[in-house]
Amino acid sequence: MDFFKRSRRRPAPAHPAERAGVLRGGFLWVTIGSCALVFLAAFENIAVTAVMPAVSAGLDGARWYALAFAGPLATGVIGMVAAGLWADRRGPIAPLYTSVGLFGAGLVVCGLAPAMEVLVAGRLLQGLGGGAITVALYVVVGRIYPERLQPKLFAGFAACWIVPALVGPAIAGTVAELLGWQWVFLGVVGLVAVAMVMVVPALRGTGGPQAAEEGGNRGFGLLGWAALAAAAVLALNLAGGLPRVGGALSVVAIAVALAAVRPLLPRGTLTARHGLPSVILTRGLVSAAFFGGDVYLPYLLTEKYGFAPAFAGLTLTVGGLAWAGASTVQGRLGDRMSHAAGVRIGSALVLGSLLGILVTVALALPAAVAIVAWGIGGAGMGLMFPRLSTLMLGLSAPAERGFASSAGAIADSLGGALSLAVGGLVFSAAFGGFTGVFALSTAVGLVAVVVAQRAAAPAGLPASDKRTMEVAA
Incomplete structure (x- = not known):
């Protein structure tokens, strides 16, 4: 899991102007686009909380309510690990395209969902893509921006999580009342596409793999543990509805989740x-x-x-x-x-x-x-x-x-x-x-x-x- 470290220390060959700022010259649109992607992922994460009661009532999905939130968090872990490993080996372009595509597909599935089960499936896709987006963008920042500008980008990413917390719930609630909760999902799809278009030109020349390092097998092992932990969390959400054996299966799922997450954390x-x-x-x-x-x-x-x-x-x-x-x-x-x-x-x-x-x-x-x-x-x-x-x-x-x-x-x-x-x-x-x-x-x-x-x-x-x-x- 060294992609964070390597992404921050690698200089940017594509932009030799050392005095450029994050909102100047060749960095302007990629900065806006990258921050917009983080903002939109954060907005969806926060805004959905405000409208989910209406979604649950409209789709008669009270029993799926918790899974609609827990599921994306679980699959997001898989996305984080997978995007980092992929970017290390093949460069950040393919992981970023794929993660944005998964996130957008999840939005469409949620917005068109005829039943709560379908909406939960869309939320799982959202989580997988959303977890990978930030990691892929970290690698992109390390490839494109000089090291002296990288802290400003990371501070901007942090701000893109704070702003949705301030305005997201109110906007989402208003949209749900005026247009329907479906547009809280569908209305973001076009904005994600526009943000990605801003980033694409700056990705040229960043697609090569980073230097191979030892420990690759260990990295794929971490991906397996992440997948197992996510599967255990999803099983935990479903086990409670099973008669007679639900309680026992829930205990087993918790034990498996804790065992799987152990290798992903410090000893x-x-x-x-x-x-x-x-x-x-x-x-x-x-x-x-x-x-x-x-x-x-x-x-x-x-x-x-x-x-x-x-x-x-x-x-x-x-x-x-x-x-x-x-x-x-x-x-x-x-x-x-x-x-x-x-x-x-x-x-x-x-x-x-x-x-x-x-x-x-x-x-x-x-x-x-x-x-x-x-x-x-x-x-x-x-x-x-x-x-x-x-x-x-x-x-x-x-x-x-x-x-x-x-x-x-x-x-x-x-x-x-x-x-x-x-x-x-x-x-x-x-x-x-x-x-x-x-x-x-x-x-x-x-x-x-x-x-x-x-x-x-x-x-x-x-x-x-x-x-x-x-x-x-």
Whole structure:
């Protein structure tokens, strides 16, 4: 998994103008197109959360609700690993074309889906393509841009995830109300094509394979483990509906998923070993807790409080604003707050947020309580995630930072996927519903707070690395 590392250090032979900026000369359109692709993938990822209650009602697919979110996260892991391996061996052009094609095909399938099962199939394609897009673009950036410009591109990619969190849910909810939820998917297809057209001219001359390195067989082994983990998550979503044997099969699926993800993570991650393993595990647990609640909050507000889709989506915007604001604040704090303190405070805020929503559901409190609580959770994520990324790099040897970066992304995706899969089983159980789902997320958040105590900076790591935190935010 060294494609992250190699993509960032390779100079760009196609653009010799050393003083060019990312929005100047030959870089203008490829910068806009690359950022647009990341933005559209992020928009779909976030916007679908706001409209899925309407989709579920229109297609009578309540039992498939969790899989519609967990599935793309699981297949996204396969896309990440596969695109990196493919780009290492054949160059980034074919992986990028294929990933964009898969993502677009998934959008079309979802938009035209006559049944929830078909929509879930489209979401699996979306996840596979979306997971691969970012990795392929990282390699493209390494091939095209001089090294001094690459941090600006990565910061731009990060911003392309923050902006959809602010505007995506409201836009998606409005489109669903005025035109129908189908256009939340179909309306993006044309924009993806336009963004790709901007990138294509800059890809000429970047198609050759990178230098062969040892460890290729190990790379294909990682792809096999990623595929097994994804299959286990999908099986977990389906096992609960089987009579008599569903419970036993669910336990087996969880065990297989954990066994398969182990080789993809630093040694000692699943046992919360002090340092880097605990940092990676904290990322996975916090993602599982936060996004396990994120998916069901609009559903709760739509079903129990009668919110329209657009207004329910605005609650996610509250969380996005809080996330962006807290990311800015932690960057300004710098040395005045240690990375470990940021992680501990952030995880505690996420736990408090989920506990507040659980109390709201259990006691039938006003919806405003849950909305405010979600803002607190977003602030916790914004405070801790840049610090987790900085710790992750600081605790890794230079030669292992590519593997650590991919491990962090995999922990995020599979943590969320497993949480959503188990949450779906709880939601459909007789004792579950919204109370059960938010109780599960709260329990995962509590474990995250405990593990966060073991995520500490190594001796000699500066208390802040401003550039790293800006990119990570």
